Amino acid sequence: MNPCDVCLQCLSPTVVAALPSLLMVGSFAALAAATRAHAVPAEQFASFTADGAWCWFSDPRAVYHDGKLYAGWMTSNGSVQVGMFDPRGGGAPTVVTLAERFEVDDHDHPSLLFLPDGRLAVFYALHAVGDLHLRLAGHPGGLGEWTRDRTLGFDRGGGPRGVTYSNPVLLASEANAVYVFWRGTDYKPTFAVSTDLGATWGKPRTLIRRVGSSDDVRPYVKYWNDGQGRIDILFTDGHPRNEPANSVYFLRYERGAFTKADGTRVGTVADLPFDPAQCDRIYDGATAGRAWIWDLAEDREGRPVAVYTRLPTERDHRYHYARWDGSRWFDRQLVAASRWFPRTPAGAEEPEPHYSGGGALDHRDPGTVYLSRPVNGVFEIERWSTPDGGQHWSSAAVTSGSLADNVRPVVAANAPPGMPDLLWMQCVGGYVHYTNYRTAIKIATPRR
Secondary structure, three states, X not given: OOOOOOOHHHOOHHHHHHHHHHOOOOOHHHHHHHOOOOOEOHHHOOEEEOOOEOOOOOOOOEEXXXXXXXXXXXXXXXXXXXXXXXXOOOOOOEEEEXXXXXXXXXXXXXXXXXXXXXXXXXXXXXXXXXXXXXXXXXXXXXXXXXXXXXXXXXXXXXXXXXXXXEEEEEEHHHOOEEEEEEEOOOOOEEEEEEOXXXXXXXXXXXXXXXXXXXXOOOOOEEEEEOOOOEEEEEEEOOOOOOOOOOOEEEEEEEOOEEEOOOXXXXXXHHHOOEOHHHOEEEEOHHHHOXXXXXXXXXXOOOOEEEXXXXXXXXXXXXXXXXXXXXXXXXXXXXXXXXXXXXXXXXXXXXXXXXXXXXXXXXXXXXXXXXXXXXXXXXXXXXXXXXXXXXXXXXXXXXXXXOOOOXXXXXXXXXXXXXXXXXXXXXXXXXXXXXXXXXXXXXXXXOOO
């Protein structure tokens, strides 16, 4: 089944006439019913913010708490912002600025973690310079009365490159220990643990380091967690620009031990860091070209599922779906995704030719994947679904006939049924580089 490529002209006159009222913020259910059979241009969906950007290596970018949707982003002038939207009550989102003119760089966007008492913790960092920052909301579920900006001391020693990215995790089975992962000052995946909800932190530990590798080798990592005691880890050898055989690996943490997907023990925290060769290799980049990773989840049987791109050439990006089936990694291509998405200025050489439009798993149902790829010259969002673990697929357009590129989708964590949970970045004013962007954060309709 091919993705639906339908423009606004395909909608019935009744639906078209109703669009102005349906598209008010808060009218998601009505828009979902009206567009059940056909996609609409991305411009017809509500914006969480008209000025927001993110990359895809800091998460959660969006999360539900107490029925409200929270998200974080960078503005075009480099400010760190967090927003809250109540789909049930309508009205405009509430947006607060946590760091004014922090840095014009979409790598800096915040990650969000709700603590057991309902307060929101927000982590963010500059790109490859300085320390990890933390601010806490003063009241449960609110965006007011924030603590002062606090740096956590993770940039001390180990290399000159500063802290980049943030991925906080709370494990209830470990007495609500808070883990936070980042790219360390030596370019390696690093983490620290707090046993007092972020007030103090243990010593940073390096997670992955290839034996004999230099500090220039920088694995990229995606994390998934169940909120209880398990953390799944998807990672690469390094950046695809620098690693022509960039491969994809998997590692799991649970009850103080690290294992492969089949339960084979790799080691404990005392054995860190681990070499990629000790972990599951999902894909060998020497076979069909370098790869990069997009998302990680776990199915209902507790088996990991991943979405990544193979990059045979810089103009040939291909989305892949990989799933541990209990005995092996099942891996299949979903769809070709053409070339990179940044709009390279005429006469210039693209500095980031490995940036695909992006993919995201629905973590509640990882048989659903949202992908961004070019359709008629514009990157659109598509929904891909499998009923049998990836053997067979159907697809449908979420956006179609859009005026601007739609990229980097994400599914909000902990979304209640029927609430809008798909967000993405639309390049309304163009995306030239991670330091030169004019983008919005869009919200899609609820699940069909």
